[in-house]
Amino acid sequence: MIPDPTLTPPVAAVRPHVATWHGETLSDPYYWLKDPGYPKVDDPDVLDYVKAENAYFEASMAPLAPLTERIFEELKGRIKQDDASVPVRDGAFEYWWRFEAGAQYRTWLRRPVNGGAEQVILSEPALAMGKDYFRLAGAAISPDGRKLAYAYDDNGAERFRLVVRDIVSGADLETVTNVSVGLPVWAADSQALAWTEVNDNWRRVKIRLHRLGGGGEDATLYEETADKGFGVSVARSQDRRWFIITTSDHATSEVRLVPTDAPDAAPVLVRARQTDVSYDVDVRGATLFIRANDTHPNFRLVTADLDAPGDWQELIAGNDRDYLRGHVAFASYLAISSRHDGLDEVRLRRDDGSETRVPFPEASYTAGIGSNPEPDAPLLRLSYTSMVTPATVFDYDVAAGTLIPRKVQEVPSGYDARGYATERLFFTVRDGVQVPVSIVYKKGFQRGPGAPVHLYGYGAYGIAISPQFSANRLSLLDRGMAFAIAHIRGGDDMGYRWYLDGKLAKRTNSFNDFVDVAKGLIAAGWTSAGSISASGGSAGGELMGAVINSNPQLWRAVAAHVPFVDVLNTMLDDSLPLTPGEWPEWGNPITSKVDYDLIKSYSPYDNVRAQAYPPLLITAGLNDPRVTYWEPAKWAAKLRATKTDSNILLLKTNMGAGHGGQSGRFAALQDIAEEYAFILASFGLDDSGVADAGAR
Numbered sequence: 001m002i003p004d005p006t007l008t009p010p011v012a013a014v015r016p017h018v019a020t021w022h023g024e025t026l027s028d029p030y031y032w033l034k035d036p037g038y039p040k041v042d043d044p045d046v047l048d049y050v051k052a053e054n055a056y057f058e059a060s061m062a063p064l065a066p067l068t069e070r071i072f073e074e075l076k077g078r079i080k081q082d083d084a085s086v087p088v089r090d091g092a093f094e095y096w097w098r099f100e101a102g103a104q105y106r107t108w109l110r111r112p113v114n115g116g117a118e119q120v121i122l123s124e125p126a127l128a129m130g131k132d133y134f135r136l137a138g139a140a141i142s143p144d145g146r147k148l149a150y151a152y153d154d155n156g157a158e159r160f161r162l163v164v165r166d167i168v169s170g171a172d173l174e175t176v177t178n179v180s181v182g183l184p185v186w187a188a189d190s191q192a193l194a195w196t197e198v199n200d201n202w203r204r205v206k207i208r209l210h211r212l213g214g215g216g217e218d219a220t221l222y223e224e225t226a227d228k229g230f231g232v233s234v235a236r237s238q239d240r241r242w243f244i245i246t247t248s249d250h251a252t253s254e255v256r257l258v259p260t261d262a263p264d265a266a267p268v269l270v271r272a273r274q275t276d277v278s279y280d281v282d283v284r285g286a287t288l289f290i291r292a293n294d295t296h297p298n299f300r301l302v303t304a305d306l307d308a309p310g311d312w313q314e315l316i317a318g319n320d321r322d323y324l325r326g327h328v329a330f331a332s333y334l335a336i337s338s339r340h341d342g343l344d345e346v347r348l349r350r351d352d353g354s355e356t357r358v359p360f361p362e363a364s365y366t367a368g369i370g371s372n373p374e375p376d377a378p379l380l381r382l383s384y385t386s387m388v389t390p391a392t393v394f395d396y397d398v399a400a401g402t403l404i405p406r407k408v409q410e411v412p413s414g415y416d417a418r419g420y421a422t423e424r425l426f427f428t429v430r431d432g433v434q435v436p437v438s439i440v441y442k443k444g445f446q447r448g449p450g451a452p453v454h455l456y457g458y459g460a461y462g463i464a465i466s467p468q469f470s471a472n473r474l475s476l477l478d479r480g481m482a483f484a485i486a487h488i489r490g491g492d493d494m495g496y497r498w499y500l501d502g503k504l505a506k507r508t509n510s511f512n513d514f515v516d517v518a519k520g521l522i523a524a525g526w527t528s529a530g531s532i533s534a535s536g537g538s539a540g541g542e543l544m545g546a547v548i549n550s551n552p553q554l555w556r557a558v559a560a561h562v563p564f565v566d567v568l569n570t571m572l573d574d575s576l577p578l579t580p581g582e583w584p585e586w587g588n589p590i591t592s593k594v595d596y597d598l599i600k601s602y603s604p605y606d607n608v609r610a611q612a613y614p615p616l617l618i619t620a621g622l623n624d625p626r627v628t629y630w631e632p633a634k635w636a637a638k639l640r641a642t643k644t645d646s647n648i649l650l651l652k653t654n655m656g657a658g659h660g661g662q663s664g665r666f667a668a669l670q671d672i673a674e675e676y677a678f679i680l681a682s683f684g685l686d687d688s689g690v691a692d693a694g695a696r
Contacts, residue, residue, distance in 0.1 A: 001557065001615050001681040003648040007059050010052040012637035013045075021572065022593040028569060030634040039157065041622055041629070050622070050633060053651040060650055064677045071475050072673035076666060077413035078471040086393045086406045088381065089113060090373040091145055095121075104128065104664030108139060121148055121167050128154075132656040134664070138183040142190035143240070147173075147212075149184045149193055155656065156623040158202070162195055164212065174212060180204045185236045185243055188261035194221060194234045194243050202577030202625050204231035207245050209263050221245065221258055222267055229580035236260065237283040238329050239375050244281055250461060250503075251584040253278045257309075270309040282329040289315075289329045297496040299324040301336070316349075323495040328369060331376035333398065337369050342436060342487070342494045344368065344466070346382060348398060358396050359403065362386050364424050364438070366466035379404070385468040387422035387440040390415070411471050419443055420477065422467070427520030433501075435513045436493065437521075438467035441482035449528040452481045452556070452683045455518055459490030459510035460539035461585060462499035472669075475676050479685050484521065488513035490539075504587055505594075508602055511546040518547075518554050529554050533679045537561035538627055541618075545604025545635065548613055555614040557682030559675050562624055565604040566631040568596070577625055605631070608638045612645035617678045619671070620653040629653060650678070 003009075017031035035043040061068065081101040087094040094113055097106040105124030111117065121139075128134035131154045139150040148167050151160040162176040162184060180196040187193060187209075195218075197206040205225075208218040224230045224247045235244045243258040245267060252275055256267035270281055270288065279292035288304040296318025303313050316324070316336075326337040336347040344367045346358040358380075360367055370381035370393065379395040382403075390409035397404060422440040429435050445451070454476060458465050465485050473483050487493035490502025490510035502510040518532050533556045536543045541563020548558055564570070571589050574580055587595030600606055616639065620632040636651040643649075652674075654662060662668050 001064075001648050001678060003646065004060060004063070007056060009056050009640060009649070010049060011640065012049055012633075014641070019572075021589065022596055024596075026568070026572075028634075030630075030637045031569075033633045033637070034628070034630040038628070039623075039625070046630075049637075050629070050653045050655075053633070053636065054653055054655075057650045057652045060648060061674060061677070064681055067680065068673045068677040071676050072669055074413070074475050075472050075669040075673060078411045078415070078474065079665060079669075080410045080412055083410070086381075087111075088371050088373060090141060091143075093141075093145060095141070099665070100125070104666055105134060105136075119167070122150055122165070127152060128664070133662070137179075137181045140183050140186060140193070141167075142186045142193075143188060144190040147186075147190060149186065151179050151181075151184065151195075153181075156621055156654075158625050159198060162210075164193070164210075174210070176208075176210055176218070180233075182233055183235075184210075185234050186260070187263050188240070188259075192263060194245075194258075194263065196233055201575070203228070203581075204233065207232055207234045207243075219264075221263065222247070222256060227580075229583055231581055237281075239284055239331070242283050244283075246280065247273075248278065249581050249584045251276045251278065253280065255279065255281045257281070257283070257306075268306070268309060270304070271312075272310075280326075282327060284329040284331065287329075289327055289334060291324055291327055293318070293496060297500060298322060299496065301327065320495070320497075323492065325492075326369070328372065330372070330380075332378075335369055335372075335377070335380060339464075339492075339495065346380075346396075348380075356398075356401065358382065360384060362389065364422065364467055365389070366468045381406075385409075387438055387467045387469060388417045388420045390469045390471070409469070409471070411474075415471070415474065424467070425520075425524070427517050427524075429513050429516035429520075431509070431512075433489070433513075435489070435517055436487045437484050437517055438487065439482055439484040439526075440473070440477065442477045442480070445480065445482055447526050450531050451527045452531055452533070452685060453521060453527040454481055454483045454533045454535070454679065455486055455514070455521070456484070456534070456540075457486040457488050457510075457514045457517075457536050457543050458538075458540040459486075459488040459502055459514065459543055461490075462492040462496065464491045464493040466493075472672055472676075476679070479680060481680075481683075481685070482526065484517075486514050486517040488517070488543075503585055505598060507586065507598070508546075510543060511550065511602065514543055515547050515551050515554065518551075531556055531683075533557045533559075533682065535559040535561070535675070535679075537563070539564050541565060541627070541632075542567060542604060546602055546607075548616070549604060549607045549609065552611060552613050557615040557617070557679050559617040559619075559678065560632070561619045561675075562621060562627045563604070563618065563632055563635065564627045565635045567603040568599045568606055570628075570631065571595075571599060576628070605635050605638060608635070608642050610642055610644055613639065613643045613647060613649075615647045615678070615682045616649045617675060618649070618651045620651065622653055622655050 014029045015032045017028045019026050035041045035046050084098040085096045087096040093110040095110045097108050108122040135153045137151040148165045151162045153160045160179040162179040164174045165172050180198040184193045184195040192211045206223045207221040210218045222245045229249045230247045232247045245256045254273035255270040277294045282289045286306045290302045293299045298318045300318040301316040323339040328335045334349040338345045348356045365386040367384045370383045382394040384392040393407040395404045425437040426434040492499040541560040544560040545565040589596035618632045620629045622629050
């Protein structure tokens with residue numbers, strides 16, 4: 001994409017700011033872009049700069065408006081206007097959601113299992129009316145089926161409002177504020193519910209119990225006081241008898257149990273926290289089923305009695321090839337979500353030790369356990385997809401051993417999987433490890449020098465980027481691009497050790513893997529240097545920043561969404577909401593000179609240098625509490641002032657949104673359409689699917 005020479009990009013003022021750490025001076029000339037009144041952002045200089053960048057973005061993208069609009073209409077045309085979920089049974093009712101034609105948000109409904117009229121229990125369109133942003137965190141039905149607890153955020157700041165509604169009358173009864181993301185959990189008597197409080201600094205330190213009609217301050221079920229880097233959450237056991245209260249950071253966890261029929265009872269500690277040991281719990285009767293990585297990084301499964309919860313007896317040993325990812329203790333069997341040699345599995349284990357693996361129809365896919373709210377699941381709800389197969393809902397008949405398709409994602413504008421192909425590749429990276437890559441393309445894609453390939457990556461927090469279908473992605477594939485996912489270390493794609501090998505002192509493995517995958521695609525004849533676009537968001541945006549600093553010549557264009565690029569300054573500021581909880585992932589540069597030096601060596605903002613960079617699209621959210629708006633703003637400013645090329649650099653800040661960008665199923669497509677238009681224009685790809693190898 002060629003910048004318009006008549007447009008003048010914003011230039012941020014340079015205002016010297018220095019700090020001393022470990023006897024070293026750290027300079028930050030764009031420190032002033034952090035509003036001193038944050039989380040309120042009203043500093044005139046800050047807002048003027050952000051708005052100037054937005055104006056430059058709009059003006060620069062104006063020539064691409066026809067392409068952007070065409071892509072937007074394509075994306076919209078692939079969405080089923082009156083879509084609905086597969087109903088899920090919970091007690092006397094079955095529940096589902098539905099989109100009305102043209103609606104941005106869902107309507108939630110139920111009907112009696114034994115027959116009767118459907119009933120609207122929650123209308124997101126009504127709640128979102130007149131709001132620029134709306135996000136429903138979730139909804140929970142009370143055990144008696146008469147009340148609904150739902151939580152929503154209407155500005156992207158992730159401070160949710162919890163509302164209790166009487167389903168029969170439709171009246172909202174009570175409201176709780178400063179609620180963290182996550183479902184509230186009802187007590188057994190339907191007269192109280194547990195919820196997670198977020199404090200003034202966005203930290204989740206308390207589990208509260210709200211009693212309906214109780215008045216006064218909600219009781220505290222648990223408060224984390226030992227470690228300010230830990231956050232708390234609450235869930236419910238599958239047998240519905242226990243509140244499961246977890247306190248954890250990214251490496252260590254500790255679990256307590258509180259009876260749902262006696263929430264005032266003292267919590268039962270399962271096992272005291274041990275550094276770098278993570279475990280989670282489900283309960284069936286008097287038996288705890290515990291997944292833990294205390295003896296193997298890929299976790300093992302153990303059991304314990306409720307009266308001796310810390311006495312663990314091994315049920316399934318950990319091993320290098322099977323990564324245990326989760327489990328649900330149904331009444332008649334144990335469902336285990338695992339990954340064997342990097343491929344998803346769902347296993348059912350019975351009390352006699354026999355196991356069944358659910359059979360799936362493709363060689364490479366993504367599958368997992370879906371919504372199964374009742375204590376037992378003779379029909380186990382599952383999710384399934386692949387790079388060429390749209391999202392599919394299955395029920396697995398446990399007794400018959402058969403998969404029953406319930407729904408396949410529709411693409412109203414048309415989609416024929418036979419017109420596309422997918423491959424799973426492995427490339428040996430610089431330290432000898434083989435990194436998997438999933439790639440999809442339209443049949444007829446011509447490999448070779450100049451062939452347009454898009455490479456996506458994340459690589460952090462043990463989050464795998466699974467090979468799955470994207471209807472949006474077709475707008476790239478149908479214009480002649482191939483789309484690849486690099487399953488780099490830092491995620492848990494190949495097991496928990498894969499995650500450990502991409503964090504802390506091994507963090508740079510993630511960046512090196514991504515670069516080496518790109519070089520592997522070139523060496524294997526898929527494309528050539530300068531013909532690969534790339535994208536990533538949040539920690540994946542950090543990845544983008546690192547790889548354009550180290551290997552700018554590889555990339556045709558790069559999109560970095562809400563990028564975590566000011567890593568060193570953020571990890572040095574323990575007043576920020578998430579910083580203490582992030583130290584186990586990145587290191588603590590406040591206390592450790594080694595961590596300080598390592599982070600400084602790769603932090604994208606600190607390593608911007610005088611060199612040519614590819615065309616860049618950077619996005620931010622003004623209300624984002626996870627990656628604060630000033631990180632991408634400072635990065636964009638420093639890049640503009642330092643880079644030696646004339647390639648375009650755009651920064652777009654969503655002024656009324658947070659980490660996830662715009663809300664609403666159609667509004668969110670606008671951001672995607674802009675990104676795709678930017679990428680395609682950078683290749684010189686028009687709708688004929690012919691790339692201009694010289695366009696930049």
